[in-house]
Each structure stands twice: as structure tokens, then as C-alpha cells.
Amino acid sequence: MFGRVKLVSVVVSSLVSVSAFAQQQKIGAPPEASNMKLVGYNDLQARSAYQPTIHHQGDRYIAYIGHHGGTDDNPDPINPLTGKAEPNGTSIVDVTDPAHPKYLKHIPGQEGKYESGGAQMVRVCDGKSLPKGDPNAVYMLRAVGSQGHEIWNVADPANPILVTKIGQGLKDTHKNFWECGTGIAYLVSGVPEWRTRRMTEVYDLSDPAHPVKIRDFGLPGQEPGSTGAVPTELHGAISLGPEANRVYFGYGTDKGGIVQIVDRNKLLNGPKEPTPENLRYPEVARMQMSAFNGAHTVFPMKGMPIAEFARDKDGQTRDIVMIVDEAILNECGEPRQMVWFADVTTETRPMMISSWTVPEASGNFCERGGRFGSHSSNESMAPVFYKKMAFIAFFNAGVRALDIRDPYHPKEVGYFIPSITDKTDKRCVTVDGNERCKVAIQTNNVETDDRGYIYIVDRANTGMHILELTGPARAIAGLK
Amino acid sequence: MWRWLAILVGVVTLSALSAVGAYQLVRPALDHGHARWQEIAWNFPRDGWPAGRAFRCDSCGEGGTGVELYVRPKIGFCNCDTGVADDDEVDRVADLDLISEKFVPTEAGKVVRVADMKGRSRSYDLKMSDGSQHTAVGIALSHRCDLLVAVAQGRADADTMQRVALDYLASDAMHHWMMAALGGH
Numbered sequence: 001m002f003g004r005v006k007l008v009s010v011v012v013s014s015l016v017s018v019s020a021f022a023q024q025q026k027i028g029a030p031p032e033a034s035n036m037k038l039v040g041y042n043d044l045q046a047r048s049a050y051q052p053t054i055h056h057q058g059d060r061y062i063a064y065i066g067h068h069g070g071t072d073d074n075p076d077p078i079n080p081l082t083g084k085a086e087p088n089g090t091s092i093v094d095v096t097d098p099a100h101p102k103y104l105k106h107i108p109g110q111e112g113k114y115e116s117g118g119a120q121m122v123r124v125c126d127g128k129s130l131p132k133g134d135p136n137a138v139y140m141l142r143a144v145g146s147q148g149h150e151i152w153n154v155a156d157p158a159n160p161i162l163v164t165k166i167g168q169g170l171k172d173t174h175k176n177f178w179e180c181g182t183g184i185a186y187l188v189s190g191v192p193e194w195r196t197r198r199m200t201e202v203y204d205l206s207d208p209a210h211p212v213k214i215r216d217f218g219l220p221g222q223e224p225g226s227t228g229a230v231p232t233e234l235h236g237a238i239s240l241g242p243e244a245n246r247v248y249f250g251y252g253t254d255k256g257g258i259v260q261i262v263d264r265n266k267l268l269n270g271p272k273e274p275t276p277e278n279l280r281y282p283e284v285a286r287m288q289m290s291a292f293n294g295a296h297t298v299f300p301m302k303g304m305p306i307a308e309f310a311r312d313k314d315g316q317t318r319d320i321v322m323i324v325d326e327a328i329l330n331e332c333g334e335p336r337q338m339v340w341f342a343d344v345t346t347e348t349r350p351m352m353i354s355s356w357t358v359p360e361a362s363g364n365f366c367e368r369g370g371r372f373g374s375h376s377s378n379e380s381m382a383p384v385f386y387k388k389m390a391f392i393a394f395f396n397a398g399v400r401a402l403d404i405r406d407p408y409h410p411k412e413v414g415y416f417i418p419s420i421t422d423k424t425d426k427r428c429v430t431v432d433g434n435e436r437c438k439v440a441i442q443t444n445n446v447e448t449d450d451r452g453y454i455y456i457v458d459r460a461n462t463g464m465h466i467l468e469l470t471g472p473a474r475a476i477a478g479l480k
Numbered sequence: 481m482w483r484w485l486a487i488l489v490g491v492v493t494l495s496a497l498s499a500v501g502a503y504q505l506v507r508p509a510l511d512h513g514h515a516r517w518q519e520i521a522w523n524f525p526r527d528g529w530p531a532g533r534a535f536r537c538d539s540c541g542e543g544g545t546g547v548e549l550y551v552r553p554k555i556g557f558c559n560c561d562t563g564v565a566d567d568d569e570v571d572r573v574a575d576l577d578l579i580s581e582k583f584v585p586t587e588a589g590k591v592v593r594v595a596d597m598k599g600r601s602r603s604y605d606l607k608m609s610d611g612s613q614h615t616a617v618g619i620a621l622s623h624r625c626d627l628l629v630a631v632a633q634g635r636a637d638a639d640t641m642q643r644v645a646l647d648y649l650a651s652d653a654m655h656h657w658m659m660a661a662l663g664g665h
Contacts, residue, residue, distance in 0.1 A: 116561040171565070195568045227584040229577035230568070254556075255528035291528035329556045430663030 023364040025420045025440055032363070035414030035473035036401060039453065040466040042101040045077055046423040047088045049457030049464065050120035051175065054095065054380070054449040057126075057138055061449055062157045063101070064124055064140055065091040065457055065464060067109060069117025071425055079106045087111045088118040090142055092157045098453050098466040104158040110145025119144045121173070121188070121236075124154070125180035125208075132183070132207035139163065139208045141185065143173035149187055151208045166211050172197040175236030175296075182206060184214075184268065186237040186247065191216055193224040194274075198233040200249070202267065214268060219251065219258070220276035232256040235296050235326075238379065239264060244302060246284070252294030253326045254337050254373075259287040259298050261321075261347060287342060287350040289323070292335035296326035297376045300344075301387045306406060319345045320407045327373025327395055330427045331438075332366035337373035339392055341407040356410045358397040363417075369438025370427035370460060371395035375445065382450035389413075389477055391454055396440040399456045401469065403476050414473040417441055418458070418465045425460040452479045515540045515644050522550070524578045529554050533657070540644045541636030548634060549645050550575060551654070553661040554627040563622035564599040571602070574618030575631045582607040583616065586638065594649045597621035597628060597658075601646070603638035617642045619649070623662045 031038060048068040055062050067088035070076055076085040081103070089109030094102040109119030121143040127133030140154045148167040152160040167173075171190025178185045183206025190197045199218035203211050216223075219231035232251040239247040245265050251258035266282035289295060299322040309316045321344050325337035338357035344350040357374070358365065365372035378391045385391075390402045390410075398417030402410045418441050426437040444459035454467040469479060515537045522531040532552020540547040554573060559565065564573075567589040576583045589602030599621035606614040616633040619642075632645040648654055 112561065114560060116559065195571060197569075227582070229581040229583075230572040233572075291526070333555060433663075 023368055024438060025368065027420055027422060029419055031419045032398070032417040033415065035469060035471045036399070036416040036454070036467050037470050038416070038418075038465055039468050040095070040097075040099045040101050041463060042093055042103055043421070043423060043463035044091050044093075044457065045079060045103070045106060046074075046461045046463070047077055047091065047106075048114075048118070048425070048459050048461050049091075049444060050118075050459075051122060051376075051445050052447045052455050052457050052464065053122050053124050054447055054453075054455060055124040055138070056450060057157070060094060060096045060157075061098075061451070062104075062154070063091075063093040063095045063455060063464070064122045064154070065093065066120040066122045066142060067091065067118045068120055068459070069110070069112040069114050069145070071113060071461070073425075075113055075117075076111075081106065089144075090119050090122055090140070092154065092160070093464065094157065095449075095453070095455070095466060098468075101464070101466060105160060107142075107152065107160055110147060112145055115146075117145050119150075121176050123176055123178040123185075125178055125183075127155075127208075129180045130183045130206050130208065134209075137208075141176060141178050141205065141208075143176055143188070146170065146172045146190070149173060149176065149189070151205070151211075163209055164211060166203065167201065174198050174234070177237050177239055178205065179239050179241055181241060183208075184239070186239060188234055188236055194218060194222055195224070195226060195230050196222040196233045198235070200234060200237060215272035216274050217267060217282075218274070218279060219260070220279045223274040223276070223279060226276070232258055232294070235294065236298075238298060238300060240300055240302065246300065248298045248300045248321060250295035250298035250323065252289070253296060254294045254328045254334055256291050257289035257293050257295035257323070257325065259289070259295055259321060259323060259342065259350065261285045261344065261350070285344070285348045285350055289340075293325045293337060293340070295323050296374075297322070297324040297379065299324070299377055299379060299390070301404075301407075304387050304405075304407060306408065308406060308408070315345065317345075318343050318407070319347075321350070322377060322390060322404070322407070324374050324377045324392060326375045327371045330370055330429050332360070332372055333429070334373075337375075339374055339377070339390075339402070339410070341404070341410060343407075353408050354410055356402060356412070358394050358400060358412075358415075363397060365397050368396045369440035370442045372397060375443075378446050378448045378454070380448045380450070382448065384450055384452045384477055384479070385448050389473075391446045391448060391456075393443045393446045393456060395442050395444070395459070398441060398443045399446050399454065399467070401454075401473055403473075405476070413476060414469060414471075416456070416465070416467050418443070418456070418462060421462055424458070424462045427460065452477060515648065517549070517648055520548070524550075527578075535648070537644060537648070541634050541640065545635040547632055547636055547641055547644055549630060549632045549648060550578065551628070551630040551649070551658070553658070554629055555662070556625055558622045558625055558627040560625035564620045564627070567600065567602055570600050570618045570620045573627055574602075574620050574629050576604060576606070576616055576618050579614075579616065579631065579633055580606045580608055592619065592621070592642075592646060594621055594628075594646060595655050597623050599628075601642055603642065606633060615641060617645055619645065626662050628658050628662060
């Protein structure tokens with residue numbers, strides 16, 4: 001009897017192991033996809049990638065990709081264009097022909113590994129759109145490692161020229177935002193006197209060669225000289241500019257998230273001394289999330305028509321904010337990080353209306369290795385996808401395409417999980433005192449362009465995949 | 481009769497003096513690593529991190545006022561390269577806000593080490609919800625990309641509190657538990 005039980009349990013556990021093993025990615029295996037297909041690829045010199053920004057520059061499309069610092073195994077990868085070892089910085093890739101992306105330039109970043117080095121964040125504005133910019137210039141703003149920010153002229157993207165440096169000796173930098181129409185920039189910085197690693201430095205970069213600091217901003221309790229509990233640190237902001245007069249700040253990564261809606265005019269023109277009163281003055285509303293989730297990306301979509309509410313006498317359109325948490329631990333070591341939608345139509349009473357996650361069992365993602373959970377969304381507001389579809393970077397579950405036309409009921413309409421390559425870096429966890437590593441795709445960020453291409457980049461050094469929608473997902477965006 | 485009574489009083493007096501002497505000899509030893517720590521309930525509502533462990537030492541602190549110590553790992557919450565960078569980081573991570581949102585540092589922090597973990601410790605005045613003042617010591621130790629945080633609170637002076645807390649964290653039993661909680665290394 002015991003022999004039979006033993007045999008059955010061995011068979012069952014073997015099947016479970018085989019099933020888990022079968023979910024692990026292998027070099028040479030095809031990508032996993034639904035309603036999305038690969039158009040082009042670039043390995044980004046096997047550098048760990050953060051935010052891509054796709055800029056329509058004259059008659060070309062140029063992708064600017066920020067990088068984290070290097071890895072323990074390879075802190076300064078070789079740049080094949082120069083033959084030199086260079087600390088990870090910014091990749092510049094011509095994606096005019098998305099099937100044949102052409103790597104143009106690597107601008108080295110700050111020495112340092114992982115989040116302590118590199119140049120993670122990048123935003124691009126045309127000089128002609130900035131009030132006092134050189135009309136012949138194209139400006140790239142980038143966060144450089146933990147220490148400061150830089151602006152480069154990338155009018156000739158293969159030969160960028162440094163314009164200026166902003167800030168020195170900061171505690172950290174991160175996910176900046178730059179209004180191209182006004183030049184106002186919301187830099188995520190760690191000003192040394194502040195009690196947090198990441199807060200906001202508001203700058204006037206309308207003349208990128210001559211940055212003018214407007215003020216420091218953060219949550220009361222983070223400012224210099226304050227005492228007591230320190231509120232969650234900033235992740236990044238997205239502004240809707242002077243007409244909408246709103247800036248949306250996301251605080252937190254995988255814990256204690258806060259969404260803060262701010263009156264832009266009061267922020268820019270109100271009293272600037274960082275006192276608790278002055279920091280509260282521009283705040284319109286604040287939504288405290290669960291301690292289990294952070295707010296990496298806070299993406300506003302005002303005035304969304306909701307089909308289900310079309311015949312209602314009031315409230316047919318809603319102001320929606322999509323909130324994306326960031327998973328930080330490998331192999332499901334934390335509460336699930338996912339996507340949330342908040343209805344902020346009545347601004348001072350924001351309310352969560354829905355959430356969405358990849359079903360873990362659909363790919364045994366907790367066993368694949370690396371992080372599983374959301375990280376970020378596309379941030380382009382080009383009409384092709386804005387308020388219709390959202391693309392979510394979901395680490396080992398690749399990129400997920402959501403139909404968000406009814407944000408009360410978001411639904412997945414496509415996905416793409418790239419194949420791993422020999423460059424894909426391992427991700428490890430400690431089990432019983434021993435390190436156990438697996439190799440899996442780690443789709444970290446995603447961006448779209450106004451043609452409808454989707455660009456995903458990998459944190460585990462796999463590179464950049466350029467995708468397009470197929471089948472019914474394509475129809476949602478109105479693409480032929 | 482009176483003679484026997486005098487002998488008895490003498491014996492009792494001598495015994496009492498011996499006991500006082502013995503106590504005086506033993507107390508420093510208790511404060512230096514043999515304090516009687518007893519595990520108590522982790523009495524805080526759920527937050528972003530799983531609950532840790534809580535201890536109380538009645539023999540620690542002046543006049544038997546006692547010291548409470550709360551310890552837990554915060555996995556993935558530390559800069560892998562810089563470790564615990566500064567005092568602001570201790571303010572942010574050391575769980576002082578579990579006890580009271582209102583705390584004021586009383587001095588610059590100092591570098592501390594427990595086994596192979598390095599970090600910082602800082603002392604604070606806590607304003608409790610009933611208006612009373614407590615002393616607290618926040619401790620943040622880095623272990624690769626993870627943190628081990630501890631907060632000690634009570635009415636003892638900050639130096640004593642820091643000393644007994646660090647001694648206890650460095651004890652074999654606590655070190656073993658902390659390493660296991662941080663992944664087994």
C-alpha cells in the first residue's frame with residue numbers, strides 16, 4: 001500500500017516538476033504571443049533597459065532608451081561602435097524602418113551597477129516646440145545615475161552634443177517628465193537636505209541651455225527639518241500641461257502607494273518655501289493606496305466616454321487615472337503588483353473602480369524566474385492608442401495589451417513574451433541558504449509611437465523588441 | 481533568648497548584604513548580554529511588510545521600566561550598493577512610525593554593526609498618543625539588497641537602550657533567526 005502511495009506521489013511530483021520546467025524559457029524557443037507580433041529587434045548592446053521614448057524627428061523616428069547600471073558580471077559592456085567598455089547610459093536607435101532598427105549611438109552614463117549607475121530616464125522635446133529653444137535643436141533630457149540630470153542636443157542623433165548639466169550630488173534621480181510646449185520639467189531628484197531619496201525639482205527648461213529652478217516639491221514630512229514619519233518617496237509625475245492645469249504624481253514602488261493630483265498653476269506660481277503649508281497648497285486630492293501596492297506610473301486620461309454610461313443623464317464621460325505598480329522581488333516574493341483604474345471625475349473623491357493582472361496560472365509565472373507583476377505602461381498620448389488601449393510591461397509575462405475603452409472593465413486583448421537569448425541575464429533567489437537562478441524575460445518598460453508600433457525593452461539585458469498588433473486587437477486601435 | 485535573637489538578626493543582615501552584593505555583581509552581566517528578553521505579541525496592524533518579532537526585557541532600563549524591541553526584515557528595500565546611506569534612511573525605514581508617527585531625532589546617528597551586517601542607529605524622542613514621552617532607538621542594517629530593521633522603545637536612556645538592543649540582536653539565537661529571515665545566508 002505504502003509502495004503504491006509512494007509511486008503515485010513520485011509520479012505526481014514529477015509531473016508537477018515537468019510542468020514547471022516546461023514553463024521555463026529556453027534559448028531558441030519561439031516567443032509566446034497573442035494578437036501581437038514581432039516586427040524588429042535590437043539587442044541594445046545587452047544593456048539593462050528602462051524607459052524608451054520614441055521621437056518623430058523630421059522624417060525619422062528615433063528611439064531613446066535609458067539604461068540601468070551594469071551587472072556584477074559585466075559592469076561596463078563593450079560598445080561595438082567604439083570598441084570600448086562603457087558604463088550603461090543612453091542608447092539611440094533609428095527605428096524609422098521598424099523591421100530594421102539601426103543602433104546609432106551609446107552615450108555613457110554614470111559608473112555603478114544596477115540602479116546605482118546608468119541613465120535610466122529620458123524625455124525628448126523639439127527646440128521649435130520649446131518657448132526659448134534653438135529651433136534647429138532636438139533636446140534630450142536624461143537622468144544620470146543617482147547624481148544629476150543632463151540635456152543633450154540630439155538633432156543629429158548619431159552625434160549628440162552635451163548642452164548642460166542640472167543638479168549635482170543628488171541622493172537619487174528617476175522618472176522625469178518634461179512639458180515640450182512650455183519647457184516646465186518635473187525632475188525626480190534627491191535634493192540632499194530633503195528626507196527622502198526621491199522628490200520633485202520643478203525646473204523651467206524652456207531655454208534648455210539655461211535651466212531655471214522654480215521650486216522643490218514633495219509631501220509634507222519629506223521636507224528639510226521636518227520630523228516624524230516620512231511619507232512614501234516619489235516615483236514620477238505626468239503633467240497635462242497648462243490648459244488642463246493638472247499634474248499627477250505617483251509615489252511608491254511596490255508598497256504604500258500614493259496618487260496626488262496637483263494644481264499646476266498653484267505649484268508653479270504659489271509660495272515656494274518648502275513648508276508643510278506651502279507643500280499642501282497646490283494639492284487638489286490625494287489617494288492613499290493599499291500598503292501592498294505602489295504607484296510607478298500614474299497615467300491620466302481625462303474625459304473618457306464610457307459606452308455603458310452613454311444613455312445616463314449625467315456622468316457619461318469620466319476622468320480616469322491608470323495606476324501601475326512595480327514588482328521588485330523575484331519569483332513572487334511580494335504581494336501582486338498590478339494595474340488599477342481610478343475614477344477621478346469628482347477630483348477630491350478619487351475612487352478605485354477596477355484592477356487587472358495577468359493570471360499567474362496562465363503561464364506558471366511565479367516559477368519562471370525573475371519578477372512577475374507589472375512595472376509600467378506606455379505614456380504616449382498619441383491618438384492611435386490614447387484612451388483606447390494600454391500596454392503594460394509585466395516582467396516575465398512580457399507586454400500585455402489591454403482594451404481600456406471601458407476602464408470599469410479592462411480586458412486583455414493581446415500579449416507578447418519575447419524569447420530569451422544568450423544575453424538574457426539570470427535572476428536569483430535564495431532557497432534554504434543557497435542561491436538558485438533562472439533565466440527569464442524581464443519586460444521592464446514599454447512605449448508606443450504615433451504609427452502604432454509598440455516598443456518593449458528588457459531589464460535582463462535581452463534588448464528591444466518592436467511589435468505590432470494583429471487580429472481583433474488591431475481593430476480596437478482603428479489600425480488597418 | 482536575647483542572645484539567639486541577636487545572632488539571628490546578624491545572620492539575616494549579613495545575608496541581605498550578601499544578596500545586595502551579589503545583585504550588584506550580577507546586574508552588569510544582565511545588561512551586557514544576559515538581559516532577560518521575552519517574546520511578546522507583534523501588536524501592530526498589517527502594513528506593507530509581514531509582521532516581525534517583538535520582545536520585552538523587564539530587567540533592562542532604569543528602575544525596571546523595561547525595553548521593548550521590534551525586529552523584522554524588509555526584503556528588497558535597501559540599495560544593494562550603498563546600504564543604509566544616511567540618518568534620513570533610518571528615519572524612513574526603522575519602523576518608528578509603528579509606535580508613533582511623531583518622533584524627533586535627538587542626535588546624529590552612528591554606524592553600527594551586528595555580525596556581518598552594517599548599518600546605522602539613531603535615537604529619538606517619541607510622543608505617544610496618550611501624550612507621554614518615550615525614548616526610542618531605530619536601527620537599520622543592510623544585508624545585500626535587503627534590510628533588517630529594529631526599533632527599541634521604553635523609558636530607559638538612549639545609550640542603554642541601544643546597547644541592550646544591539647547585544648540582543650547579536651545573540652546567537654537572534655542572529656540565526658535574522659539570517660534565516662533574510663533568506664538563509
